[in-house]
Every structure is written in C-alpha cells, then in structure tokens.
Amino acid sequence: MKLQDKVALITGGASGIGAETARLFVSEGAKVVLVDLNEEKGKAFEAELKALNAEALFVKANITSEEDVAASFRQAIEAFGKVDIVFNNAGIGRVQPSHELEYAEWRHTVNVDLDGVFLVAREAIREMLKAGGGTIVNTASMYGWVGSPGSAAYNAAKGGVVNLTRSLALEYAEQNIRINALCPGFIDTPIIPEESKQALSAATPMKRLGKAEEMAKAVLFLASDDSSFMTGNSLIVDGGYTAQ
C-alpha cells in the first residue's frame, strides 16, 4: 500500500477524476477528505466510501472563497489530524467563441481554474510548512501546453496552472514540499458529450479516450514517495495527443 496512514484532501472530489482518485487512494490506505460544491454527490460518495470501510469526510466548499478553503483544511485536520497530500483538482470549462465571451464569464472561469488552484495550494503549503512537508498535485490540462479554439479562458487558466506549479515547486523544494501537475488529454468522463467521443478518440494517437482510473494512477504516482525526486513537473497523460 503506497499511501498507508496518509491523509489526502481532494478538491472536485465528488465526481470524475477527483472521485476516481479518491477510490484509488483509499485502496492504497489513505484517509480522504472530499471537497466539492455539490453537496448531494459529495455526501453520497462519502457514504459509498465509508460503506467500503474507508475513512472519508465530505466538506462542502467553494475553492474561490478564502474562508471556505481555510475551513476545509481546518475540518480535515480536526477529523484526521493532518493533511499529507492535496489533489488540487476542482475546475470548470465551457466551449464558447472568444469574441462572444462575456468578461464576467472569463473572470468566473479564471477565478475557479487558476485563482482557486492558487488558494488551495497556498493553504496546503501553509499546513505543510508546519508539518515539515507534503505533496500537492494540481490538475492542469494538455491545454496548459497547447491551444484550442473556443476555450480561451480555460486554456489561459490551465497554462497558468502549469507555470504556477513550476514556480511553487521551486519555491518550496527545500521545505520538502513537492508540487507537480497532471495534464489530462481527452478523458472518458461525463464532461465529454457522447457525440464527440468518436472524433476525439480518432484524434488521439492511441485511438481511444483516456480513463479516469488512468488519471488516478498518475496522480497516485505523483502524490506518493515513488516520485520523490520529481517536483515542478506537469505530467502529460494524453495518449500522445500533444506530441502531434
């Protein structure tokens, strides 16, 4: 078991890649704190994990609120005594032509996908400095490396996450805090509409979509001691899409 007695806080932990990662972390011995805006899904998933005899706690929080983020960590520490791992994963995205993108919509996307990631990372670092170390995995995207039409705000924010990851990693490397990012390609989650799946598979050199479980395995590697000499890395898990 790679995460025996570790405590992992996962934002966007109620569904998708966050939930799949929580499942894998629990099977590797971790206690998980599921942070999400969606209370219904979050509570149901907490119950599901507890039914498997896992230690899990759901916390409703908006990662763009400094108070909510601080409260999430407080509750995690009250429940489990510490936070060793943070999977900084919550995010949103929508496709829309940029000339029609309202400024409010731009700000909302960047607020969640970049500011929110910073706020969670900042709180994590504060706790990890006290504890003497830890690991953070940010969810960026392959669109932190390449562009695409119709996703200006999302892509700008994800590019920001890639360089935020590098910069924070360099700043805290000597304090035993490792910070890496996961950059998923096209993944088979409900975010991708059924009618797009075939075309996106065909566009990927492996001729298939990635699976949420495959993202979870990459996150486990980055979060565990198996990646002890890696920091600042943005690991691209896209079946080869961005190499084209």
Place this chain on the structure above:
Amino acid sequence: MSNRFDGKVVLITGAASGLGQATALQVAKEGAKLSLVDLNSGALEETKSKIAEAAPNAEVILITANVADEKAVESYVNETVEKFGRIDGFFNNAGIEGKQNPTEDYGIEEFQKVVDINLNGVFYGMKYVLKVMKEQGSGSIVNTASVGGIRGVGNQSGYAASKHGVVGLTRNSGIEYGQYGVSIKAIAPGAIMTPMVEGSLKQMDPDNWEEVGKQFVEPNPMKRFGKPEEVGYLAAFLLSDQANFINATVIPIDGGQSYKY
C-alpha cells in the same frame, strides 16, 4: 498494486549499473522476468546477484551486447523472445556521457561514437522491440533521454544532440504505435548519482570530484543528487500497465532543475 509485473517480461539495456540496474531491481521485486543487456558482462553478473538477493524467484537472463551494433540488437531481442515468449516492457536505457569540451574541439569521431550508442542504439532497440509489441498488441517502451535532451547544458555537443534525438524519436514513434496499444515515453534524468555522472565529475576534476559534485547540485531546487532507485520507481511506473495512456512524451526527473531556466 505491489506486484505490477507478475508474469511480465521486461528487457533492459545498460542493466549493469546505474539507472538500468536500479530499474531491474525494482521490477524484479514486483514479479518481472528479466532480460538484461550490457556491454560489460562482469558488471552484469553483479546486477544478477543483487537481484538474486532482492528477488530470489526472479527469472533472469544476461546478454552481453553492444547496442550500437544493429545485429547485436536484433540478437538480444530475439534471445529475449525465444526465452520468455514476449516483451511487455523495454527500458531502452544504455548510454554514455562522452567527452566534455567546447563544440569546436569535440571531435568528429567522438561525436559519432556518442550518437552511435545514445541515439542509433535506442533506434535499433525500438526497431526490433516495436515489431514484437505491435504483434502482441501491447507494450511500453521507456527511452532514457536526459535533461541534456531538453535543455542546453554546455560542453556536451554529442551527448546533447543524441539525447535531443531520443526525445524526437519518442514523440515520432509514439504517434505511430499508439494505435496498436503500444506506448513510448522518454525520461529525462537530471543530476542522478550514477557511475556515469561520477565519471563526468571526474572529468571536470579527477582529484576533487566530490567537491565538484556538491557545487554541481547547489543550483538544484532540492539541493541534492537524485538516487538511481528514484529513477527506478519512475521507470517501473512507466513500464507498468499503470501508465498505458502516457505516450509520446518526455518526463523530467531532476528535483525541479529544468523548470528553473
């Protein structure tokens, strides 16, 4: 998840020391059958005895071969398939550091020698292993590039050219073979304390190489050399089924060093 390599066959070049040896030990502990290739047959025996200690049940064959010799590469791949019937993971790792001096003094022969081993050797390995993996419909290849394959280091023209070449090959062939369920990735180790890096430090100052090493890692964000076993963990992850969707990409393992410049 502790036995990611039960029933799997892993082929490793440059297995007599450093990253190759560390990776061999890691995958052997997790159940792999191993075909180990190196030019140095004596040192290869040392890897075998270390495996016998760490994983007494591991099946291991040793093959002495020069990766720059295409015929020898064809033979090591054939021998592996004859013995084990398949190849699930290929750590295409053998390489040399070459001389260190300015480009105008590097020398044509030295350049050719370094490219022959570090780049042509990797290409030959892929040529023969990909045929096997394509027929199987599965497999993972991990090529050893270097931070010197994604950044300029200086005084290493042959090494830099060959390692940048390995990154290019990885991207190119990953695009081609993904459709067959085969993934190809490169790792880019930075300052890892291997016999090869020790050799480089001794080139800089034979009498004071340990002091030179300390200065060498001073700019590293983690302020230390990586250990071969840390690269072994990464290579094992990438060779396993856990990393099937990681393809045609290069993964630095350098304590954050390449993100600084």
